[in-house]
Amino acid sequence: MKNFWAFVFFNSFIVLRTFAQLPNGSIAPNFTITDIDGVQYELYDILDQGKPVLLDLFAVWCSPCWSFAEIGVFDDFNQVFGNSVFVVAVEADPSTPESSLFGGSGSIGDWTDVIHYTLANDDIIGDSSLYNVGYYPTIYLICPDRSVSEIGQSSPQGSWTVQNLADEVFNYTCNPIEGVNVGIQSYNSELNYCGNDKIEPVITISNTGIENVTSCTIETLVEGEVISSFDWVGVIPSQGFEQVVLEEIPGDSEQATFNIITSGDVSSSDDSLSVTFIPSIESHAFLYIDVNTDYYPGETSWKIVNANGQEVLAGDYQEGNDNSSGGGGVDAGMTYNYAASLESGCYTFMAMDESGDGQSSSTSGVSQGSIKVTDADGLELLNISGNWGGYQSVTFEVTYGLELEDLAQERVTVYPNPTSENANVAITLSQSEDVTLQLINVLGQTVFLSSSKMSLGQNTFELPLEALEGGFYVLNTIIGDREITKKLNIIK
Numbered sequence: 114m115k116n117f118w119a120f121v122f123f124n125s126f127i128v129l130r131t132f133a134q135l136p137n138g139s140i141a142p143n144f145t146i147t148d149i150d151g152v153q154y155e156l157y158d159i160l161d162q163g164k165p166v167l168l169d170l171f172a173v174w175c176s177p178c179w180s181f182a183e184i185g186v187f188d189d190f191n192q193v194f195g196n197s198v199f200v201v202a203v204e205a206d207p208s209t210p211e212s213s214l215f216g217g218s219g220s221i222g223d224w225t226d227v228i229h230y231t232l233a234n235d236d237i238i239g240d241s242s243l244y245n246v247g248y249y250p251t252i253y254l255i256c257p258d259r260s261v262s263e264i265g266q267s268s269p270q271g272s273w274t275v276q277n278l279a280d281e282v283f284n285y286t287c288n289p290i291e292g293v294n295v296g297i298q299s300y301n302s303e304l305n306y307c308g309n310d311k312i313e314p315v316i317t318i319s320n321t322g323i324e325n326v327t328s329c330t331i332e333t334l335v336e337g338e339v340i341s342s343f344d345w346v347g348v349i350p351s352q353g354f355e356q357v358v359l360e361e362i363p364g365d366s367e368q369a370t371f372n373i374i375t376s377g378d379v380s381s382s383d384d385s386l387s388v389t390f391i392p393s394i395e396s397h398a399f400l401y402i403d404v405n406t407d408y409y410p411g412e413t414s415w416k417i418v419n420a421n422g423q424e425v426l427a428g429d430y431q432e433g434n435d436n437s438s439g440g441g442g443v444d445a446g447m448t449y450n451y452a453a454s455l456e457s458g459c460y461t462f463m464a465m466d467e468s469g470d471g472q473s474s475s476t477s478g479v480s481q482g483s484i485k486v487t488d489a490d491g492l493e494l495l496n497i498s499g500n501w502g503g504y505q506s507v508t509f510e511v512t513y514g515l516e517l518e519d520l521a522q523e524r525v526t527v528y529p530n531p532t533s534e535n536a537n538v539a540i541t542l543s544q545s546e547d548v549t550l551q552l553i554n555v556l557g558q559t560v561f562l563s564s565s566k567m568s569l570g571q572n573t574f575e576l577p578l579e580a581l582e583g584g585f586y587v588l589n590t591i592i593g594d595r596e597i598t599k600k601l602n603i604i605k
Contacts, residue, residue, distance in 0.1 A: 135245055135253070141261035142243050146203060148233040149214060149225070156255070159199045162382030163294065163321070165287045166199045166255040170239055172206040173213045173220035175249040182227035185469040185503070186273045191230040193275055193299055197321060197383050198282060201231040205239025205246055226473070226500045256287035283321060283352045294322030295329055295375045296383030298354055305508030307393040307420065307459035311361040316371055316386070318345070319354035322379060329375040333359055335366050366390055393459060394507065398514030399489035399541060399571050401526055402451040402462075405498075406430055407472040407482035410444035413465070415484060420459040426451070443531070443604060446479035452526045452539035454571050455511045462486055462495055464505045471501035489524065489541055514570075525590045531602035538574045540590065545569050549591040552576065552601070555584060578603055 135141070145155045159166055169187065171178035181187075182202070191200040204214055204224075211234035213220040224232065239246040244253070255261045264281060283289065298319040306312050314333065320326040326349040333341045341360040349355055362369055370387040378384065406413065411432030417425050428451060433442020464484050466472065472482025483498035486507070495507045526539040540548060545568050552561035560581060563574070576588075583605030590597045 135261050135263065137262045138260055140259050141253070141255045144235070144238050144243065146201070146233045146235050146238065148201075148231050149211070152231075154199075154201070154231070157259070160255065160257045160259055163257050163290055163380035164197060164199050164382055165257060165282050166201065166253075167282070168253040168255060169200075169202040170205040170244065170246050170249065170251040170253070171202060172249040173204055173209050173218075173224060174206075176221065178250040179221045179224075179227065181250055182224065183470055183473075183500075184273075185227075186275065186278065188229050188502070189469075190275050190278050194279060194282075195230070196298055196386055197296055197319060199231070201233065202228050203232075203238055204234040205236075205244070205251075206249070207236040207239065210234070227470075229502070254282060254286050257290070258288075262286050289323040289351050290321055290379055292322050292379040293320070293324045293326055293375060293377050294379050294383075295320050295326045295349065295373060296380075297331075297371055297373050297386040298383075300371070300386060300388045301356060303508075304388060305391045305393060305461070305506070306364050307508060307510045310364040310420075310459070312364060312366065312369075312390060313361050314359045314369065314371070314388075315356055316359065317354050317356050318349065318373060319383075320349040320351060321383075323351050325350050326375065329373055331357065331359060332372040332374065333362065334370040334372065335362060335368070365392075391508070393510040394492070394494055395512045396492060396494060396509040397488035397490050398455050398457070398511050400453040400455065400494070401487050401489070401524065402426075402428070402453065403483075403485045403487075404428060404449040404451070405472070405480075405483045406444055406447050406449070408440050408445050408474040408476045408479045409433075409438065409468065410442065410447070410482075411439045412468045413472055413482065413484075415462065415464045417453065417455075417460055417462050425455065425460070426453050440474070440476070441479075447531060447602075449529055450526045451528045452537075452541075452571065452573075457511050457514075459508065459510050461506055461508045464495070464497060464501070466501070466503050469503035471497065471499060471503075471505075473500035525597045525599060527588060527599050527601055530600075531604050532578065533604045535578050536576045536601060538576060538588070538590070540567060540572045540574065540592075542567055542569055542572065542592065546592050548572070549589075550574060550576070551589040551591065553587045553589065554581075555586075560586070576601075 143157045147153045187200055214224045214234055216223040238244055252264055253261050254264050296319055298317040301315040301317055302313060328346045331343045332339050343359050345357055368389050373384045410430035414429035416427035419425055430444040431442055432439030433445050435441025475481045481499045486495040487493050494509055497505050524541045528537055548567045549564040551559055554560050581603055583603050586601045588599045588601050
């Protein structure tokens with residue numbers, strides 16, 4: 114989908130006015146904006162820090178603007194280079210209120226769902242006397258010397274990636290800074306940790322100066338105190354970068370700051386980076402994963418990995434052939450329920466979407482998708498829906514199970530559902546009980562019946578479905594004097 118939308122965006126624009134855009138090489142007018150979080154920014158202050166500015170001027174009703182935001186290249190670029198470049202999107206149509214950024218009032222949708230870098234509304238910036246916006250979207254690159262260039266409307270940029278956008282910013286349009294300018298580009302390690310596990314930080318340092326960087330010192334601070342100092346030696350050429358592995362940080366750290374010190378550094382604006390760590394969630398041993406697929410099920414997958422990176426459970430879905438992008442099919446717009454029983458230890462649940470737009474696709478009869486992970490006590494570990502990007506994760510630690518405390522209530526999960534083969538029924542009990550499984554077809558006929566004594570905890574029963582016809586069935590699970598009903602879809 115990305116390449117398609119890139120084509121749409123860069124080969125389609127909406128003509129708004131007859132004003133000409135700012136000429137390339139002209140001096141960018143200064144402006145001050147306040148983002149949706151109330152933070153104020155002044156353009157010249159940012160440029161004077163040696164940071165280029167990527168300025169996306171859009172309108173909430175503009176379809177190509179929305180398509181460009183959905184591509185996610187600015188989001189990805191900001192995650193990598195956000196410490197060296199200021200990336201900002203400004204709704205510049207004076208006729209639309211700031212509230213329209215969140216949907217309604219003629220807006221295509223909630224723009225906070227597709228733009229995850231600095232976002233603001235400003236009625237003046239798009240005025241003819243300032244930035245001469247003739248059509249939306251208009252994307253400007255403003256260099257530290259205050260020169261401005263329009264980028265993005267010509268066809269070569271239709272295949273933008275993080276790397277060629279970086280080339281555009283640092284090599285082709287904005288000249289490297291005279292001298293040495295080493296900075297911390299990004300933090301590249303996991304932010305989640307379990308218990309008192311050590312955290313191994315990995316950062317990327319970059320050189321946006323014209324001279325080679327041959328040495329620097331990187332300090333690690335926790336709670337404002339320096340806990341380690343690393344002397345790096347090597348060669349980073351102009352516009353180059355290198356990953357650096359630093360000394361371990363105590364596992365109970367809430368935040369760390371990394372400072373880079375270099376002799377002759379011409380700019381300090383990118384010399385510091387702070388990160389906040391997220392402790393794991395204590396979880397019950399039994400997990401339930403509920404997945405609702407969107408119109409493009411083949412783009413979405415998930416897995417659970419242990420502390421050694423080994424996969425313990427995973428799920429993925431088939432592409433459809435309703436269109437050339439894999440839309441529709443038997444897995445589109447379906448509900449899948451899974452159950453997992455885990456040993457004590459640290460785990461990470463990962464949700465992935467290869468198009469980078471989460472489960473935001475919908476069409477007639479198929480809603481946006483979602484993924485929800487809860488433990489047997491009802492604790493919600495993860496709950497994502499719509500456009501959750503290309504990756505979401507949660508780290509959790511199994512610290513207790515049924516041997517330590519009883520469950521609050523029974524739960525019955527049928528998976529996979531729908532199914533073309535047999536299905537599993539996971540039954541979690543708070544005590545040992547007599548359980549009856551009854552499968553009924555659309556005519557009200559019982560096609561399967563089984564009764565057995567099941568034990569405290571999770572019990573898994575395989576339903577034999579080979580001899581049954583395709584269609585919808587009702588599964589009644591009778592636990593003592595209580596009955597739990599589930600729908601089952603058999604696809605043949």
